[in-house]
Amino acid sequence: MKKVLFIAYNFPPVAGAGTIRVVKFIKYLPQFGWEPIVLTVDRGFSLFSDEYLVKDIPADTKVYGTPIIDLSKIYRRYLLELFHRQHVPQKTEYKSPVQDLRNKTGLSKLISQFLNKYIYIPDNTISWLFGAVKKGIEIIDKEEVNVIYSTSVPYTAHLIAYCLKKLRRIPWVADFRDPWTQRYLAPGGIRGKIEAFLERKVVEFSDYVLTTTPATRNDFAKRYATLPNSKFKVIWNGYDSEDFVDVKPIHYDRFTIVFSGILYDSRNPEPFFQAISELIQERKFTAQDINIIFIGDLGQSNAYYLQKFRLESVVRHLGYIPHSEVIKYLLNASVLLMINNPSKESQENLSLPSKTFEYLGTGRPILSITPIPSMISEFMNLTGGGEIVSPEDVNGIKSTIYDMYAKYKQGQLKSQTKTDISVYERKELSRRLSEIFEIIVHKKTTSDS
Numbered sequence: 001m002k003k004v005l006f007i008a009y010n011f012p013p014v015a016g017a018g019t020i021r022v023v024k025f026i027k028y029l030p031q032f033g034w035e036p037i038v039l040t041v042d043r044g045f046s047l048f049s050d051e052y053l054v055k056d057i058p059a060d061t062k063v064y065g066t067p068i069i070d071l072s073k074i075y076r077r078y079l080l081e082l083f084h085r086q087h088v089p090q091k092t093e094y095k096s097p098v099q100d101l102r103n104k105t106g107l108s109k110l111i112s113q114f115l116n117k118y119i120y121i122p123d124n125t126i127s128w129l130f131g132a133v134k135k136g137i138e139i140i141d142k143e144e145v146n147v148i149y150s151t152s153v154p155y156t157a158h159l160i161a162y163c164l165k166k167l168r169r170i171p172w173v174a175d176f177r178d179p180w181t182q183r184y185l186a187p188g189g190i191r192g193k194i195e196a197f198l199e200r201k202v203v204e205f206s207d208y209v210l211t212t213t214p215a216t217r218n219d220f221a222k223r224y225a226t227l228p229n230s231k232f233k234v235i236w237n238g239y240d241s242e243d244f245v246d247v248k249p250i251h252y253d254r255f256t257i258v259f260s261g262i263l264y265d266s267r268n269p270e271p272f273f274q275a276i277s278e279l280i281q282e283r284k285f286t287a288q289d290i291n292i293i294f295i296g297d298l299g300q301s302n303a304y305y306l307q308k309f310r311l312e313s314v315v316r317h318l319g320y321i322p323h324s325e326v327i328k329y330l331l332n333a334s335v336l337l338m339i340n341n342p343s344k345e346s347q348e349n350l351s352l353p354s355k356t357f358e359y360l361g362t363g364r365p366i367l368s369i370t371p372i373p374s375m376i377s378e379f380m381n382l383t384g385g386g387e388i389v390s391p392e393d394v395n396g397i398k399s400t401i402y403d404m405y406a407k408y409k410q411g412q413l414k415s416q417t418k419t420d421i422s423v424y425e426r427k428e429l430s431r432r433l434s435e436i437f438e439i440i441v442h443k444k445t446t447s448d449s
Helices: 017-032 051-056 073-087 097-102 106-119 126-143 156-168 189-205 214-223 270-281 300-308 323-331 355-362 375-383 394-409 426-448
Strands: 002-007 034-041 062-066 147-152 172-176 208-211 232-234 255-262 290-297 315-319 335-339 366-369 386-389
Touching (some): 002 126, 002 426, 017 147, 051 323, 126 156, 147 156, 156 189, 172 189, 255 355, 270 290, 270 394, 323 355, 335 355, 355 375, 366 394, 386 394
Parallel strands (some): 002 034, 147 172, 172 208, 208 232, 290 315
């Protein structure tokens, strides 16, 4: 069996979409003749953890951890305390987003700005680099590794892989789960130029560049037009149908809308909450007829909208729960909600949240509040997985929700998926990744002979 060295910061027990992508590759690659070996970090502090993800990792998988010096440990512990204060149920007066921004402590803001601008380049895991390179060399020599696979974010993982390929001439696949220099709120100035230089080095020196959407892949290919177009490949995020086996779904006794994930600045729920509020005021349905569940990080600023639109009795916020528990809430939901409303020019429109595929895998109807056009709207049109409404069209959101509610009452609310979604199965995506590994190993063998 050939061996691939995974360089992955996000690894169990740390939770999140990036961790799940890595775990599912590690789960299925052995079925296609590849043994994953993992180089990650020694775990200490983590905002979110999910021990359940470990079950998908083969018992004989070798995992190596190296230290990371966290200069912002005190600062991050402060953030954790703040996070818990935000998510402990309590009657409080939520601040508007503007007030919330103004009231952040001056010291916290200064520390964050200094570290991010001058120390954390390209990101706050840069201190992982030297120890990881040293350990990576030991692993490659000991295990006779055939391929290196690195995944970002964080982008430091690619720098580690870059150094290892330089030192050991091992073929390398760089996986970009999200854009780098084209990401939302990417830095400018000297910091931006440094990151652009680092990105170019990674893209040019790697053997393949993977992205999770065609839009991001095309953006890379366009900006690096002197490189072979075939170097840039798409391996989507996906869903694992085995996650739905022997799961006892949550039972709902009313029309239920479920959102799972993190509400970043570009995922403002205000238009959705406004639509629900107006539908209740117009007596299209009552607050007792509808149940809205948010799983993940709602945030202090977004929680403000619950009070603004008087939806405290309608919306339940569960905070972070393990992935296996999330599935239970998704499987019987009347509607699964996606929110993405950056500016039309934002590079965020190139992205496709990983939960999109899990939503599709449940077979439940999806409501996507997203700019048109965007990667999300294009994908929804391709698969027929749900309804698409612009975040600027509150009346359209209202009309769509009420139409779905009416169909629910009539027992006619169903998913309209029109394509074979098995191509997005994690096992199939792992097979495609193994094919890329085989190609570059064959190229190296040919060139060495």
